[in-house]
Amino acid sequence: MKQDTIIIFDFGSQYTRLISRRLREKNIFCDLVSPNIDPNFFKDRTIKGFILSGGPNSVFDIDSPKIPNWIMNLDVPILGICYGMQLIAQEFNGKVEEASNREYGNAILKIKKDSMLFNGIPPSNKVWMSHSDKIIKLPENFTAVAETNNTFCAAFEYKNIYGVQFHPEVDNTNLGDEILSNFAVNICGTKNDWTSQNFIQNSINQIKDEVGDSNVICALSGGVDSSITATLIHKAIGSQLTSIFVNNGLLRKNEEDDVMNFLKKDLGLNVILADASKQFLEKLKNISDPEKKRKIIGTEFINVFEKESKKINNVKFLAQGTLYSDVVESALIKDGHQVVIKSHHNVGGLPEKMKLKLIEPLRLLFKDEVREIGKELGINNKVIGRHPFPGPGLAIRIMGDVTEKKLELLREADHIFIDEIKKANLYDEIWQAFAVLTNTQSVGVMGDNRTYQNCVAIRAVNSKDAMTADWSKIPYDVLSKISSRIINEVNGVNRVVYDITSKPPSTIEWE
Ligand code: XMP
Numbered sequence: 137m138k139q140d141t142i143i144i145f146d147f148g149s150q151y152t153r154l155i156s157r158r159l160r161e162k163n164i165f166c167d168l169v170s171p172n173i174d175p176n177f178f179k180d181r182t183i184k185g186f187i188l189s190g191g192p193n194s195v196f197d198i199d200s201p202k203i204p205n206w207i208m209n210l211d212v213p214i215l216g217i218c219y220g221m222q223l224i225a226q227e228f229n230g231k232v233e234e235a236s237n238r239e240y241g242n243a244i245l246k247i248k249k250d251s252m253l254f255n256g257i258p259p260s261n262k263v264w265m266s267h268s269d270k271i272i273k274l275p276e277n278f279t280a281v282a283e284t285n286n287t288f289c290a291a292f293e294y295k296n297i298y299g300v301q302f303h304p305e306v307d308n309t310n311l312g313d314e315i316l317s318n319f320a321v322n323i324c325g326t327k328n329d330w331t332s333q334n335f336i337q338n339s340i341n342q343i344k345d346e347v348g349d350s351n352v353i354c355a356l357s358g359g360v361d362s363s364i365t366a367t368l369i370h371k372a373i374g375s376q377l378t379s380i381f382v383n384n385g386l387l388r389k390n391e392e393d394d395v396m397n398f399l400k401k402d403l404g405l406n407v408i409l410a411d412a413s414k415q416f417l418e419k420l421k422n423i424s425d426p427e428k429k430r431k432i433i434g435t436e437f438i439n440v441f442e443k444e445s446k447k448i449n450n451v452k453f454l455a456q457g458t459l460y461s462d463v464v465e466s467a468l469i470k471d472g473h474q475v476v477i478k479s480h481h482n483v484g485g486l487p488e489k490m491k492l493k494l495i496e497p498l499r500l501l502f503k504d505e506v507r508e509i510g511k512e513l514g515i516n517n518k519v520i521g522r523h524p525f526p527g528p529g530l531a532i533r534i535m536g537d538v539t540e541k542k543l544e545l546l547r548e549a550d551h552i553f554i555d556e557i558k559k560a561n562l563y564d565e566i567w568q569a570f571a572v573l574t575n576t577q578s579v580g581v582m583g584d585n586r587t588y589q590n591c592v593a594i595r596a597v598n599s600k601d602a603m604t605a606d607w608s609k610i611p612y613d614v615l616s617k618i619s620s621r622i623i624n625e626v627n628g629v630n631r632v633v634y635d636i637t638s639k640p641p642s643t644i645e646w647e
Contacts, residue, residue: 137338139500140326141181142166147191147201147219151266154305155187155217158313160505163328164320167500171201174506185213185324187316188220190303194269195222196234203227213296215253215319215452217266221292221299228275228294235268242308243284245291248324251281253291253298255318262310263290263302266593270301287413298325332512336368339497343372350452352495353445354379355437356407358395360522360579361457361498364510367403368497369455371513377455380403380444382437385413386529402516408447412440420538426647427645429538433528442490454492458499459506503601523568524602532647546573548626549592553618556597567605569596572635572646580630589630592622597644605639 142159146152146167152168159166166187169177186207193200193299203223207214216224222232245263247254263284271289274280282291282300290301298319304312320326354366356379369377381399383392392409399407419432445451498506510520530546531538550571557563572593580587594615619632635642 138180138182139165139461140184141178142185142324143178143183144187144189144205144322144328145171145220145227147171147189148188148193149218149303150547151303151305154188155189155210155316157502158305158316160330160502162313162317162320163330164317165327165330165500166320171204173204175204175206183210183212184326185215185320186646187319188214188216188223190218190220190266193219194234195219195226195232196269211296213319213324215323216297216299217283217305218301218303219269219306221301222269222271224297224299225271225275225278225292228297230271230275230278231273232269235270239265239270239286241265241287241394243302245282245284245289245302247282247291249279249281251291251293251298252322253300253315253318254282255313255322256279256314257318262308263304263312264306264308265302267301288290298323303599305415310311332508335501335509336371338514339368340372343369343495343497346495347373347376347453349450350376351448351450352377352453352455353448353451353492354455356381356395356399356405356440357525357527358391358399359525360455360503360510360520361459361506363399363403363519364506364513364515365455365457365496365498366399366405367513367515368509369495370403370405375406377406378445378448379407380441381407381409382440382444383409383411383413384416384437384440384529386433386531386538388525388530389547390505398516398519402519408443408444410440412436412614416441417538417540421425422537424536426532429531430528433567437527438489445490452493453495454490455495455497458494458496459503460499460501521564523563523566523570524534526645532645534573535646542573545590545626545628546571546592548595549573549622549629552621552625553594556614556621557610560611562596562608562614565598566596566608567599567602568644569594569608574633574646578631582630587630590628591631591633592626592629593633593635593646594618594622595635595644595646599638599639599644602644605644607636607638609633 144155145334146168156166156168225232243263245261247259268286278292278294280292284290285322292299304315321328356362356366366379371585396409399405416436419436423429507520530543534542534546557569574591574593576591577588578591596608596610597605599607615634622629622632
């Protein structure tokens with residue numbers, strides 16, 4: 137059965153992602169894509185409606201993005217938000233005026249006419265405005281259904297086409313999620329059945345159908361995404377799935393044992409452990425450039441994975457924990473009509489090389505939805521709440537070349553840091569926390585002696601999706617304890633600094 141979908145075209149507003157969030161919070165499935173997307177991208181979906189997002193452009197800019205032509209030929213409802221509304225007005229020969237001033241902030245929306253869009257919304261409702269251009273003449277046959285002090289047309293409609301000048305997706309609009317849900321459910325007729333249970337059952341059925349009696353391999357890192365991917369597939373096809381866990385020598389303290397125990401005992405998966413740590417460290421010898429490190433690790437990973445998977449017969453599929461953010465990011469980055477799906481950092485190139493088909497059961501989910509699925513599958517909270525850990529592991533947390541000695545030092549420092557934030561009950565509040573071994577040495581004094589030793593940086597950030605992040609305000613007393621434990625317990629460190637930069641301008645990782 138094809139998945140009902142509301143398609144959101146991203147015209148570049150900083151709020152666009154929130155539209156999909158709001159809909160998904162209401163159990164409505166939607167897809168956020170570039171207006172340049174190839175309509176074939178949706179061939180396995182039932183398109184129930186389109187939302188045209190806001191955007192920074194003016195409809196008067198020569199190269200401003202336009203409504204994709206192909207949607208006009210489908211008899212499917214359309215909702216334009218802000219810039220999206222102005223595009224509709226222009227398309228239907230209304231008049232949009234270029235404004236020099238921006239209207240930014242709260243306004244009171246007065247609903248003047250009955251509209252399905254505003255079902256259950258009070259006649260006077262607080263909304264959030266952020267626009268320059270505005271509509272000064274409606275297209276023929278369009279009706280203005282709401283106004284504000286600043287515009288006679290804060291919302292319009294014509295047949296199954298709707299537009300709102302304000303942003304229903306931001307929290308500052310009262311009942312904005314209801315307005316979006318009115319559009320999706322009442323106007324488009326989509327079902328709000330996008331729940332964890334339905335998702336799991338549908339995925340299991342699909343995987344069974346697709347895989348038949350072939351075998352599937354999965355690269356497991358022990359992280360949330362790959363563990364949940366493997367668990368779902370395991371539920372569908374049991375022993376036809378073999379998972380491979382590669383120890384690349386760049387793991388954290390006790391990670392190999394912890395992960396293997398959890399994968400085998402807790403999840404009951406059939407896992408092969410490939411310890412290739414020596415091989416990775418050999419290849420990384422004297423390499424300092426972060427991108428070179430990433431490339432080497434990626435290539436080595438493919439070599440090891442390929443070798444291990446050849447031991448299994450009749451393999452036709454490779455399972456990956458690709459998330460919706462990866463899919464969307466690649467669809468948006470690529471301009472034009474071709475949609476390129478970003479491969480998982482660790483297994484890029486592998487499916488083509490081994491002639492395997494991909495199975496990506498989580499590719500329609502956001503990270504927090506994946507966690508919900510994990511809970512529903514009965515996966516331990518400790519795993520579901522694990523901080524993300526990058527594929528290239530500690531190699532990109534050691535500035536400069538990677539050696540066994542540096543790895544040992546970083547593992548100890550990192551372990552202490554995580555231990556202390558867990559003791560302070562901060563782990564679950566923080567998106568990601570880790571230690572970095574800087575390539576700076578500095579002078580210190582221990583006892584009566586001068587030291588000249590390493591500086592460790594600690595980094596903790598709060599984020600929703602890793603696209604932006606703020607540094608975590610860990611209390612001073614906790615920071616102080618972390619610092620003194622690292623200095624006292626880790627040989628070779630005489631200075632600890634706390635990274636207080638957000639993303640942007642920094643990234644989360646140091647390399
Ligand atoms: P940045 O440093 O780009 O990180 O702000 C954003 C998120 O992505 C993770 N990250 C990686 N994950 N391979 C991965 O699998 C990589 O090369 C990589 N680089 C960054 C990072 O840990 C953070 O969660």
